[in-house]
Structures are given as structure tokens and as C-alpha cells.
Amino acid sequence: MPDVRKVQVEKIKRGERLRVTDSLVREVPLTIFVNGREYATLMCTPQDLRELVYGFLHSEGLFQSVRDITECGIDRRDYTASVKISGAKKVLREKRLITSACAAVALSRGNLKIAHLAKLPVTLRIRKEAVSQVVHQFQKECELYRSTGGVHAAALSDSKAIISLAEDVGRHNAVDKIVGWCILNSVDTQDKILLTTGRLSSEVVTKAAAAQFQILVSRSAPTDMAVRVAKRVNLTLIGFARGKRLNIYSSPKRIV
């Protein structure tokens, strides 16, 4: 049984604006404690959480045999997993030695930074036809994608043209490259839109809001938490932007 959440969405299709129900995949932060210490927070879909914990910790090299895991308690109210592994002490100690300052990665995988984000103002409004036109342009310019099929792209637009485009194997990296380009070139993001080929997870919405983008557009789907974050920070989140169609998941007033 798929784990989805129903939301109301404004769908634009052949120029018409409809209010319809859409299904979003759920996304939750699962914090894993190993032998009493916080180990990592994974943003994940809340199905098969025990399998996820076992597979993740195995991929991390924390145990060899299933018998090494003497306890694995999963609390589905606050999404925590408490794991006891015999013999993991040495591995855990070594890992800490190698990367003592890696906190950021775990932090950004969690959802801790939303609380610090202020609500975005509504100083940008664009026509729905302009969104479709810019998405079309964006796809034409994704050169690396076309030659290898292996990357995501992100782009900056003034709602008329693509101003900057970045491609990367990681969808987060492509977005970070655009944010970095704006910083390095002193570009005001408040009147621009951010485009991505990737799925809209909560982390991407958080990145966009932290960079003061008011409108984020993707041809892919958002998660439920991405929509919740977008609503909280007053960001216009657009998914499934393909051809003349698009779905507006939050703050639709910026699309006129």
C-alpha cells in the first residue's frame, strides 16, 4: 500500500486553472542512534524503516552479520531508530576520527534549518505562460543531460530567458551551483525564478528559500514535506511543469 498524502493543488492545463486533489509521496526525517549516540538523519519515505536502518548501517560498514545487531527499536511517532550493535565501537571511533567536522551533511539531511527561515515576501508575480515558456527553454539548454542522461540541471531565469544553467550528478549540487553563481555575481534572486530537473524534496525547497527565491519550478514531483516547508516559508512551489501544464502546490498568488 503506497504511503501518500492527498493535497489540494492548482493545476494549470491548456490555459485553464483547476483545483484538484493530488497524491504526494511522504517524506520524514528518520534519526538513527547507534549504541546511544546520534549517528545520522535520513530524509526518507516512512515505509520499510527497519529494512532501511539495516541496509544503511550495513552499507556504512557498521556490521557484518545480522547477529551483530542486538537491538533495533523504531519509534514511528518521532521517527527515531535506536540500534545496538556489538563490536561497532571501533568502527564508530574510526569514522569520527576521519571526519570530525562533517556535521553539515547530517544537518542538511535533517530538517533543522527551516525554523531559521523568514517568510518570503510577495514582490514577484509572473504569468503562467511565462513559466511554461521558461521551462521549455530550460529543457532545450540541458546539454549535458542530453549527451549522457546522467545528470540533473538547475537554472536561473528572469521569467523571460535562462540567465544561468548548471548541471551535476547530484540534484542538490546543481541547485547549489546556481545559488553560488548568484552570490558570486551579486545577482538579486528576489525577482528571479529557480528551475530544477530534480524531484522537489524538502531540502531543495529549504535551499531555495534560504537563497531568497520566491518561485521554484520543476518538471518532477514534490514530496509532502517539500509542500509543507514551501507553505511555511511562503514559497511558490510548482511541480510537473511539462508543456503547457503545471501544478502549483503553494502560494499560487504569484502566478497570474
Place this chain on the structure above:
Amino acid sequence: MPDVRKVQVEKIKRGERLRVTDSLVREVPLTIFVNGREYATLMCTPQDLRELVYGFLHSEGLFQSVRDITECGIDRRDYTASVKISGAKKVLREKRLITSACAAVALSRGNLKIAHLAKLPVTLRIRKEAVSQVVHQFQKECELYRSTGGVHAAALSDSKAIISLAEDVGRHNAVDKIVGWCILNSVDTQDKILLTTGRLSSEVVTKAAAAQFQILVSRSAPTDMAVRVAKRVNLTLIGFARGKRLNIYSSPKRIV
């Protein structure tokens, strides 16, 4: 100019087996040092590295104004970035406090674990028609994907049927869920194949090899580093598996 690497690949198309040249997107580990301390390693495409560093560190909340970055040296030989940020001390200290044991995440984003992996044996051989048939079955069963469009899936197959399937917002998580399912159910992975809907980055290949899978299949593209890791550990890496077509990037002898 796209940053790609040409490789030789065995392409299977309408039953014919051809040797062709394919373009793969490049993937490198970029290690970022902030104020002299290792901060994170990002697996990324080696374009726009300065933009990536600025955007990533801004998304992480390490600086507000571009003037706070007093130095940013990028070494393209060993892929390191040395950044000096004025006033980042407090933020860095706080981050360490929150997640003292998060090392694993940074570790798995880097590529440090390949060295520990032994070469996989060649004890499994399957017919190319079986691969196509299993991929077809896999796509039919991706229920959550079809209803939301927002997830990746991974699956386990005995080259006849899909034995287990997992879906998640994260492509790594979906693979981890299958690995965890095998561990929890004492399933031998050596005679099974692992399928994923996601792009084949080096991390996913590493996860598959660590779990002793000999064959990894995706409908998406691999990166150049994914292919290099697959060759090193003797894993059969198959990409672009769609319809009756597929590309074999490494160890083709397992596909007969």
C-alpha cells in the same frame, strides 16, 4: 562544454550485441575545508566548482555576505577546496555540537570505502532476455512511483521474478531498503540481481558491491566513476535498460 568521458560499452539492441562508444558524465569527490578543517566531501560533476562551494556553504548557513569569504582556493588536481570564512567559527562549533557522530554521511559521500571491497566472483550468469523481462516486471510493480511520480524504487530479483521491492524519496534509501530486506530475511544476494530506477552513481555501485550483488541494473545512466568502481570490484553494471535495449558497462561475461 559538457564534461564527459568516452567509454566502450556493450550495447544490446533487438537481440544484437554491439560494441559502441558511450558518453558518461564525470563524477569526482570534492573535499571542502573550511578554516583549515575538513567540512564535507561532495560527489559532483567537476564543472562550476567555485559556484558549488559558495552555494553549498551558503545553503549550510556558514555565511551571509559574499564578503565573509576571504579566500576560496580550488585545487583541480586533487579536488579540494580551501575556504576561509570570517565569523564562521561559532556556526561550525554549534554544528559539531548538534551532530557529533555523523561521520558516516560524509564518508559515504566520499569514496573511501571502495578500497575495502574485495573483487566479486563470477558465479552468476543470466540471459540478456531475462534481464529485459525482469526490468519490465520491475516497472510494472513500481506502484508508488505511478501514483505520485516522486519516488525511486529498487528491487531484488532471482532473474525470473521480482522477489522484493522498495520505494523511497531517496534513491540511496530504496537500495538500502533492499539490502536491509536481504539481511533481515537471510537471503543470499550472490545469485540475485539488484534493480534501481535511479541514476548509477559511484555510491550506489559501492552499496551493491558491499552487499555482494554481482549484477546491478538501472533504466538510467551511470557516471564515469560508477563504471570505474564497478570494473574495480568486478560488478556487472547495466544502464539504460529499457524495452529490449540495455548497455553493459563492466564485466559483460555474466550476461549470456
